[in-house]
Amino acid sequence: MAIEPNNETLIARYLLGELPEEQQVEIEDRAFQDKDYLASITAVENDLIDEYVRNELSETDRRKFEDRFLASAERRKRVEFAKALTRIVPEYAFKQKTALAPPAVSWRESLEAFFRSLNPVAKFAMAAVILLVLVGGAWLVTETLRLRSQFTTLQAENQSRQNERQALEQQVELQRRRNEELAARLNEEKQQREQSDESLRQLSETRDATSPPARPVVASLTLLPGISRGAGDKPTLALTSDARLVRLQIGVEPEEQYKSFAVDLRTVAGQRIWNRENLTARNRGGARAIGLTLPATVLKPGEYELSLRGVTEGGRSEDVGFYYFNVNKK
Amino acid sequence: MITPRQKWTLNQEAFDKLLLALGGDRDSGSQKYLEIRTNLTRFFEWRGCSFPEDHADETINRMAKKVAEGEEILNHSGYAMGVARLLLLEIIKSRQREQSALNEMENRGEAYVDSDDGESRLTCLRNCLQSLSAENRDLILQYYQGEKSEKIRNRKKLMERLGIPVNTLRMRALRLRERLQGCVEECVGRA
Numbered sequence: 001m002a003i004e005p006n007n008e009t010l011i012a013r014y015l016l017g018e019l020p021e022e023q024q025v026e027i028e029d030r031a032f033q034d035k036d037y038l039a040s041i042t043a044v045e046n047d048l049i050d051e052y053v054r055n056e057l058s059e060t061d062r063r064k065f066e067d068r069f070l071a072s073a074e075r076r077k078r079v080e081f082a083k084a085l086t087r088i089v090p091e092y093a094f095k096q097k098t099a100l101a102p103p104a105v106s107w108r109e110s111l112e113a114f115f116r117s118l119n120p121v122a123k124f125a126m127a128a129v130i131l132l133v134l135v136g137g138a139w140l141v142t143e144t145l146r147l148r149s150q151f152t153t154l155q156a157e158n159q160s161r162q163n164e165r166q167a168l169e170q171q172v173e174l175q176r177r178r179n180e181e182l183a184a185r186l187n188e189e190k191q192q193r194e195q196s197d198e199s200l201r202q203l204s205e206t207r208d209a210t211s212p213p214a215r216p217v218v219a220s221l222t223l224l225p226g227i228s229r230g231a232g233d234k235p236t237l238a239l240t241s242d243a244r245l246v247r248l249q250i251g252v253e254p255e256e257q258y259k260s261f262a263v264d265l266r267t268v269a270g271q272r273i274w275n276r277e278n279l280t281a282r283n284r285g286g287a288r289a290i291g292l293t294l295p296a297t298v299l300k301p302g303e304y305e306l307s308l309r310g311v312t313e314g315g316r317s318e319d320v321g322f323y324y325f326n327v328n329k330k
Numbered sequence: 331m332i333t334p335r336q337k338w339t340l341n342q343e344a345f346d347k348l349l350l351a352l353g354g355d356r357d358s359g360s361q362k363y364l365e366i367r368t369n370l371t372r373f374f375e376w377r378g379c380s381f382p383e384d385h386a387d388e389t390i391n392r393m394a395k396k397v398a399e400g401e402e403i404l405n406h407s408g409y410a411m412g413v414a415r416l417l418l419l420e421i422i423k424s425r426q427r428e429q430s431a432l433n434e435m436e437n438r439g440e441a442y443v444d445s446d447d448g449e450s451r452l453t454c455l456r457n458c459l460q461s462l463s464a465e466n467r468d469l470i471l472q473y474y475q476g477e478k479s480e481k482i483r484n485r486k487k488l489m490e491r492l493g494i495p496v497n498t499l500r501m502r503a504l505r506l507r508e509r510l511q512g513c514v515e516e517c518v519g520r521a
Binding site: 054 | 369372373374375376377378379380381382383407408413415448450452454455456459467471474475477478496497500501503504507510511514515
């Protein structure tokens with residue numbers, strides 16, 4: 001059903017809320033029975049929105065529009081869209097005008113007119129020239145494509161070489177860092193050993209200065225894996241009053257292959273009293289064990305838990321086992 | 331937004347009954363339901379309500395209640411419009427009761443603030459226009475080009491060029507505009 005211009009005005013008045021109730025009902029009833037009419041209302045609605053965003057509405061209509069159209073979020077979205085469309089349309093109109101600017105006669109028509117104006121000899125010469133240009137052009141295109149392909153291959157090779165060089169540099173850097181790390185660890189172990197030797201030497205001197213030892217100043221205990229906290233046969237370390245150092249031999253299963261080990265010594269109440277990292281397991285008499293030396297003053301009579309952790313090549317720490325022992329003082 | 335007077339709420343059984351009453355079977359009932367709901371939303375929008383979709387749902391709820399109570403409705407679309415008009419009266423009365431006209435105006439003024447996503451909307455619209463075919467892009471841009479009389483002249487030229495009547499042109503422009511707006515809203519939502 002075609003919509004008359006006066007109908008458009010009526011619909012616009014309806015949309016602005018200017019019609020009496022009976023007419024509004026008429027329009028609504030018709031809209032929901034006639035899809036074309038419904039579409040017409042939407043089209044008029046769009047035009048009203050466009051006029052609003054272009055400031056083309058009278059002050060009164062503008063107020064009515066705002067009262068009715070800006071009430072719901074859905075319609076506000078339509079207003080936002082109309083604002084964007086109003087800004088975009090002139091941009092495209094300008095592009096279209098620019099595109100239409102060339103003269104009315106097309107290049108093809110001009111070319112045809114030019115050929116028509118030539119005499120037969122000139123036409124033949126022109127055809128020969130065009131043929132030459134076409135053949136030359138084709139050769140040039142082929143040659144350019146070939147060179148471009150070569151250039152692309154060379155670029156790819158160059159890139160591949162660069163990538164290889166970068167990978168090698170990264171490997172060298174990694175190796176250098178690893179060497180530095182190993183040197184630092186070696187140094188640390190050396191210092192620890194020197195400290196232990198010094199402690200032993202001092203103890204030895206003390207012993208020599210007083211009297212020959214009737215009892216050892218280094219108390220030793222071997223801890224084996226697999227002893228639970230609740231086991232009754234937990235090993236006991238007997239500390240004499242003159243014991244200065246405690247040497248713990250922590251047994252490690254052969255399959256526990258780690259870069260290094262770390263130890264945490266805790267009281268039965270969970271209080272950490274000693275810890276040491278970067279320890280290595282050594283084979284002694286057919287068994288693997290980690291030696292740990294600590295001052296005897298650290299240990300008070302009571303029950304202890306020693307947790308052993310292994311550090312993988314990647315630097316990840318994993319639990320290896322827990323060892324329990326008692327300490328008695330004599 | 332108006333709150334329902336009754337404690338009655340739509341349940342699955344009542345909704346199934348409504349769909350059957352609307353279309354005889356569930357599929358055609360669903361289609362009719364969507365059509366009625368769209369029309370109701372448009373109606374509340376045209377009448378300047380703030381929450382058209384909520385009011386459309388409330389109207390359908392009231393209709394579903396009647397169907398569940400066994401009331402025989404011959405023309406569901408017309409019945410729904412009747413309920414919607416009664417609901418509209420309730421909304422207007424409620425609005426008048428709750429606030430004076432002046433406050434209403436002030437609140438409206440405050441409620442609408444220009445969204446600050448104008449630039450992203452423009453970018454989205456440019457992209458969405460590019461996704462249209464060249465023919466459709468030209469159509470929508472020329473249809474909405476110009477002001478007042480210039481716009482009318484443009485549309486006449488477009489009708490002549492495409493050889494289609496005004497209503498066909500209007501429908502095409504309308505569909506394209508709806509498609510573009512949907513594309514822009516989706517794009518803005520993603521941004």
